[in-house]
Amino acid sequence: MSPAVVITGTSSGIGRASALALHARGFTVFAGVRKEADGQALRAASGGGIVPVRIDVTDEESIAAAVHRVERTVGASGLAGLVNNAGIGAPWPIELVPLEEFRRHLEVNLTGQLAVTQAFLPLVKRARGRIVNVGSEGGRITLPFLGPITAAKHGLVSVTDALRMELRPWGVHVSIVEPGATRSDAPAKLVASGRRAIADRFSPQGRADYGDAFGHVIEKIAANHRRSGSPPETIARAVVTALTARRPRTRYPVGGHAKLLTRLQRALPDRAVDALFRRMLGLGG
Numbered sequence: 001m002s003p004a005v006v007i008t009g010t011s012s013g014i015g016r017a018s019a020l021a022l023h024a025r026g027f028t029v030f031a032g033v034r035k036e037a038d039g040q041a042l043r044a045a046s047g048g049g050i051v052p053v054r055i056d057v058t059d060e061e062s063i064a065a066a067v068h069r070v071e072r073t074v075g076a077s078g079l080a081g082l083v084n085n086a087g088i089g090a091p092w093p094i095e096l097v098p099l100e101e102f103r104r105h106l107e108v109n110l111t112g113q114l115a116v117t118q119a120f121l122p123l124v125k126r127a128r129g130r131i132v133n134v135g136s137e138g139g140r141i142t143l144p145f146l147g148p149i150t151a152a153k154h155g156l157v158s159v160t161d162a163l164r165m166e167l168r169p170w171g172v173h174v175s176i177v178e179p180g181a182t183r184s185d186a187p188a189k190l191v192a193s194g195r196r197a198i199a200d201r202f203s204p205q206g207r208a209d210y211g212d213a214f215g216h217v218i219e220k221i222a223a224n225h226r227r228s229g230s231p232p233e234t235i236a237r238a239v240v241t242a243l244t245a246r247r248p249r250t251r252y253p254v255g256g257h258a259k260l261l262t263r264l265q266r267a268l269p270d271r272a273v274d275a276l277f278r279r280m281l282g283l284g285g
Helices: 013-024 036-046 060-077 099-128 148-168 188-201 204-230 231-242 258-267 272-278
Strands: 004-007 028-033 051-054 081-084 130-134 172-177 251-254
Touching: 004 013, 004 060, 013 028, 013 036, 013 081, 013 130, 013 231, 028 036, 028 148, 036 051, 051 060, 051 081, 060 099, 081 099, 081 172, 081 231, 099 130, 099 148, 130 148, 130 231, 148 172, 188 204, 231 251, 251 258
Parallel strands: 004 028, 004 081, 028 051, 081 130, 130 172, 172 251
Antiparallel strands: none
């Protein structure tokens, strides 16, 4: 059997591109999806080679069932790789974000990644395999109105660093891929989610305080993704490299100005970064 890898969140975008790229490199790919139709579409796109597996990262029973199914196939060989890619993202001003919405971001984008990692780690350790977490440039920078998303991404960086050190005795490499702006359906979803929030969930005072600036910023961010974002296949190449390089790097900032923005974050004082980002987003200095 060829080396096996599990990847979550493969219905579209980076996850789908990564699943196809890994299949093309000869991996047996178990592609995590929540909807059967998405799994069948991905299987068809791979000529029947990709194995769809239902994984809801917030559902422990779903994760346990996926582990059982994968283990029945890989047996003593274990898993050569686990790619944690599943995630959601809705913009909110921190003052207004409903706490259940904030918790949902943490549950899907951070706790869910940990749940999947813990469940599959025995199979990864069995093969001295690798773990690749797909984070974001938002794991090291924060833009206004994306706080609920980037809070979880910052946490994923910390979890990745801890895993990298703790799993060294088993020879398990752990990397994080940090995409910048990416061309996918995510920008359209971001704008649609923001507009729904303004219309249906902002209080009248919230609309007065934040509505114009919030709407302007999410449109600006989405336009930047469409204009200068990298295709998902660019990010997928970094995922493949993290799983196959003889000496994988710990971090892979890739695409859409990710390297530039994270370097600026390290080089400039906080208030200078704040002013730069506000000007970039049309909010003044």
